[in-house]
Amino acid sequence: MSKPISYAVSHATRVPPPMAMLAELTHRCPLACPYCSNPIELTRAEEELSTGEWIGVFEQAAKLGVLHLHLSGGEPAARRDLVELTKAAASFGLYTNLITSGVGLTEARIAGLSDAGLDHVQLSLQGVSREGADRISGYRGGYDRKMAVASWVTAAGIPLTVNAVCHRQNMDQIDDMIDLAIGLKARRIEIATVQFHGWAERNKAALLPTRPQVERATNTVAEARRKYEGTIEIDYVPADYHSSYPKACMGGWGRVGLNVTPSGRVLPCHAAETIPSLSFENVRDGSLARIWYESDAFNSYRGDAWMPELCRSCERKNVDFGGCRCRAMALAGDASATDPVCVRSPLRDGLTEDTDRLLALSSADLVFRGR
């Protein structure tokens, strides 16, 4: 009767239209999370797309076939035109999702967003206690603000998802995170294991969860799913470093989604700028449709022609598309290598050894963003 929308790939020469767009409205953010995945070099406020430019991009996206629009950052609430942008996006029929830390949102602003037609809010939590959360986010008062924001959002009737990044220091509190989310009347919780892109790379030793932690987390999640079915939906993204196969990157490079940076560069993935051989086009210079269908950056890793033989001859290539290009770049020094997380990669043993070495360190200090 219903099926999640997906597309048969591989030999298909026709590129499907994108389903989702992540609009990084700004890189400005009052928080300082040590696992921030934004690039080390941030876009300055003066370079951000204007209100009119963003609205133009949303309109193009809707025409191109985008269904979900994620309004993200940095902290999107740092944009003074957030309500106006939301209203415009909703008027094009886009499903609008605000991904926020909560800081910068007031009750009045949430009412404004609700009236503008905001469909959904994803609120990040950095911990389950005031003390713990504010230590990780490096922002005092952040936790209390989040609790207030959650209550304003649900009182306005907007569905709420709580986002929690789990890592070595909080991995054993997954139960508490779920309880907190239920207490906040969230309909969903997304528990994602930290990924090491951007700033987070610097904190690998302090954040990488241990194997027993990962096993416990898997059990906790399975149990909670049974217990809370119909009360809260639990999405869990396990740690890649402990998996045998990589996950499909964003559902496959240039297949499902695209990102627009604060200054208008269009990326196949959040971390794509770490691949030095690629250059990215800007919505200020060309249409979104042309960039999606024709630009080199998007076409570089579509299909299987770019793949090493290992992946091209592997039956999982239609499942994971050879894994993450950015991680191949970071760990293999070659963006078209097989993802080193894959058990078939010649680099996998080395990765396991490196991981073990990091896990053996009993403590490591966190380096906070921007402090």
Add this chain to the structure above:
Amino acid sequence: MTEAPAISRSSVVKLARGVRLRKDAVRGQLVLLAPERAMALDETAVRIVQALDGERTLYRIADDFAAEFEAPAEEIANDITIFIQQLAARRMLDFAE
């Protein structure tokens, strides 16, 4: 309307806020949009979703369909309940008592 987990034929439901049916002109289909989710619905599913008015029970809806399509209400009620159960598990519905 409050949230309640268990679905039965006497449930009265409607789509929760943040869940909506939309025409997807680019792909020529109707899609049900929810947080992080897009489902392409076939005609039957579309009819069911459109029938969720927050007033009729699922059985009543099945009964109305049965009259319209001259099919056994029992079977239709079964199909509807299974489909609705999936939506409920994903918190895509609001319930009335």
